[in-house]
Amino acid sequence: MTHITDLNSCAGNLKTPRNIDKEKGSNEDLSSNAAESLINGNIQLPFSSLFSLPAVVFCIGGCEDEFFCSEKCAKAAWESYHSLLCSGPKSLCKDKDFLCKFIHHANETNDIFLVAAKVISSTILKASSLEQLKHKNDPKKCYTSEDCINCLLEAWEPFSMGFKRLWWDSIALPIDLGADDEIGFRNEIKELASHSLKLLKGAIFEEKYAPLFSLQVYGHVIGMFELNNLDLVVASPVEDYFIYIDELDGKEKVEAEKFTRPLLDALGDDYNVPCEGTAFFPVQSCANHSCVPNMKAFKRDEDKDGQAVLLATRPIQFGEELTISYIDEDASWEERKALLKDYGFICMCPKCIKES
Ligand SMILES: C[S@@+](CC[C@H](N)C(=O)[O-])C[C@H]1O[C@@H](n2cnc3c(N)ncnc32)[C@H](O)[C@@H]1O
Structure with missing residues (x-):
């Protein structure tokens, strides 16, 4: 996945949808012919080759429950866990x-x-x-x-x-x-x-x-x-595409929008639905929570194959505890307290002590 990715801890914030200008268009319906041609590949949207995605790879065992981004991932999943949990004809369950x-x-x-x-x-x-x-x-x-x-x-x-x-x-x-x-x-x-x-x-x-x-x-x-677990929030490639078009200049933008505007209007608010998942990282799982954390978990463009990193959000003193936030740390004290209830502790970070 080549798009900007962002990791938040459990119950964390989703990536805030970026606003693009959706005021101008009026055509709410994308004709079914146009939609079909797009799906078949008979029409290509302007600049869409810059946003190509890997083809979907089906499960080796023939189930239709799991899909992968590459043959390599499909094989790794089959060997490491899926062969026993596959409902397809080649399942070993x-x-x-x-x-x-x-x-x-x-x-x-x-x-x-x-x-x-x-x-x-x-x-x-x-x-x-x-x-x-x-x-x-x-x-x-x-x-x-x-x-x-x-x-x-x-x-x-x-x-x-x-x-x-x-x-x-x-x-x-x-x-x-x-x-x-x-x-x-x-x-x-x-x-x-x-x-x-x-x-x-x-x-x-x-x-x-x-x-x-x-x-x-x-x-x-x-x-x-x-x-x-950490919530994994990956910006929608569809959103990235429309932002790219919105940021074009002059004639290029006018020409491109002749094709993209009806599509954007037909999608409505669905143009920026992020892809959401959840993931377990052994190192991140050792970090305690603070509402004024000194680290944040990220999955950046360069973090491939399930990797994620912890980045310092400010200079950290020698001996200082490394913390991340499990929740939206900008929420009110009452909300934060309620969000942390599932973790079984009351936060005593400087911000909570001050606000309580
Ligand atoms: C993801 S684990 C964090 C690592 C954990 N402390 C350990 O020993 O492996 C989450 C658990 O750590 C504890 N914890 C995390 N942050 C805390 C904090 N600020 N105050 C008290 N306990 C906390 C809670 O028991 C919570 O359910």
Whole structure:
């Protein structure tokens, strides 16, 4: 992705849509012929070659649930987690009915279950390839269940850093519930996770990796994402295109707008909907929160393949704690306090102390 990207911490601000002049046009309808020609590639919008996107690559296993930006990404995903979670004909999962029920349940309730399943699946596949490597290097050695557990622990290591609190213990009580409802609410959340795990087990359980399928592990993995994930906000390439046209000069702009204006009017406010996602970064997950942070997480043009960076927002003293903001730090003190409730602490940064 070659566009400006921006990372904000959980519940953070979205990139503010940049305003472009939308006053002039009047033609709200883009004729269906024109739209069809654009889709077919029979018409090319002016300067659109400057905004080309990679072609969509389909999943190797033949499911129609996951799409990738390159063959390389599709292969990496297949090898690292997707082969067990694919609902297509080449899937390596044990039971596709259970897998489809698991995916449906996650989509209906909490899509973090899908990410938690990726952690479990990638740990299984990594542990299994470590075992194969060890067998290959020393074919005569007799492998014990302890060797198997050691491979499992090694495969688990990248996730151990984010493994902190159980989801049902850390989630904030919804504002419409009182203290009397708390136990019932937490039990309900636990029950939801338990049902999701039951479906996942039906799809990919393997006896030798049984410790991975305990409710405690599942609850911690979900908690890890709920507490540590960063919102990923990527500016829409469509928005970037229209801004480029808006910033052209004179005749070039007039000519280009003959084509782009009807399209912009037809899109209305949808011209700048950003692409949103969520991501776990082990280093960023170690940073505590402050409403006057000294760092900010970014994904810049040069940060490829899932990389992101932490940049200092001001000079940092030796020994000073490195912090990021988990929320919109420009919100009022009351709002910030409410937004931080899910993280289970009351912020005592200088700004909060002053404003409280
Ligand atoms: C993403 S983790 C941050 C790293 C964490 N301190 C650790 O030890 O790995 C988020 C958790 O850290 C704690 N935390 C983060 N910022 C805090 C702050 N300003 N005051 C108290 N606890 C904080 C809370 O328990 C929160 O749920």
